[in-house]
Amino acid sequence: MNFQSKNVFGESLQNCSTDPVTGYYRNGCCDSGEDDRGDHMVCAIMTEEFLEFSKAKGNDLSTPMPQFNFPGLKPGDKWCLCAARWKEAYNEGMAPLVVLEATNELTLEVVSMEVLLEYAYKEGRKTE
DSSP, X not given: OOOOOBBTTSSBOOOOOXXXXXXXXXXXXXXXXXXXXXXXXXXXXXXXXHHHHHHHTTOOOSSOBGGGTBOOOOXXXXXXXXXXXXXXXXXTTOOOOBOGGGSBGGGGGTSOHHXXXXXXXXXXXXXX
């Protein structure tokens, strides 16, 4: 697939992570399409707190699943999260920081720019 996705600033969507490889399409970017029912569009930096939150909600992102070529995530990893799950974590005070340049502009249909800016990752800012 050839995506020309934009980030929340209306610029070309930047890579989120290739180690581990993220994105619904496993292309390293938070691209989304009609077949991505979860809207994996938020490039977030994992924290222990968020990984535990996600596991408690039924989505264990920390346990490796080799049968799906999934290494399991650890704090500090970047991962394309479902926009609704990130918003849920935000509402419960558990949201991880977000890499805005790598977060799909369609996220703005779910989360306001004001909130995303509050959680924007900046070089040197602690992620936990």
